[in-house]
């Protein structure tokens with residue numbers, strides 16, 4: 262028996278309807294550009310078009326980790342794409358990512374500029390280009406790519422599933438919240454059991470798999486989605502907690518999560534971090550975000 266009063270009987274053929282909820286104003290069942298809008302281009306080899314959400318922060322963290330490690334060729338301009346205002350449907354952005362989702366990268370480091378979209382593809386591209394945080398040989402390489410793809414495949418259950426129904430949907434419905442709370446906890450348990458055996462996800466070294474998984478699991482662990490850490494009893498996952506707190510302290514992770522947020526809408530050089538007014542953002546233990 263469902264607890265919801267308005268049980269839905271699907272019509273024979275589905276048609277879009279105004280559903281309410283936080284993304285209902287921008288989402289449509291069609292792809293492609295909705296308006297002509299060029300993207301700005303800065304002076305660095307890499308142009309990132311993104312937002313400070315977990316998928317976006319994966320890439321800014323990777324750039325900041327590269328720069329922290331001394332790879333000065335990894336300088337980048339990060340431009341904010343306001344997804345709640347529909348910037349992802351401008352023609353310039355759609356040329357970079359036909360799927361209209363942040364993050365999207367324009368690599369101008371060689372003779373011919375090219376695009377890379379999907380956060381996981383961008384991480385692999387940068388890791389290979391700089392030979393950084395992705396082991397060259399197997400089994401460590403296979404293990405890293407496996408955990409990276411695990412994260413890419415599971416993020417929609419956490420964000421589009423649990424986060425959507427627990428926070429963004431116009432009302433709280435028991436069935437989807439139960440379903441995705443269960444799946445989110447199961448995913449935490451997968452990571453927790455792995456992290457009982459190894460320091461980082463793919464072994465004892467920090468890799469791009471950790472960057473990808475930390476932006477999601479770390480955010481929830483720290484209370485995103487209206488303190489879902491309490492709702493989901495995330496303190497149970499002690500190995501995830503140890504791993505999150507270790508990565509919390511990394512300068513690259515700290516800087517990565519500031520870029521393309523209100524605190525730093527655009528990033529064009531490391532000096533931009535000096536202009537951030539709220540210095541508490543640079544502390545390893547974050548205040549718990551209300552919602553992401």
Ligand SMILES: N[C@@H](CCC(=O)N[C@@H](CS)C(=O)NCC(=O)O)C(=O)O
Pocket residue numbers: 287288314315316317344349361362363364378379380381
């Ligand atoms: N699989 C994609 C997912 C990207 C994604 O879902 N981006 C969200 C923000 S975190 C977005 O741009 N949403 C805008 C929309 O759905 O219109 C990736 O990892 O890059």
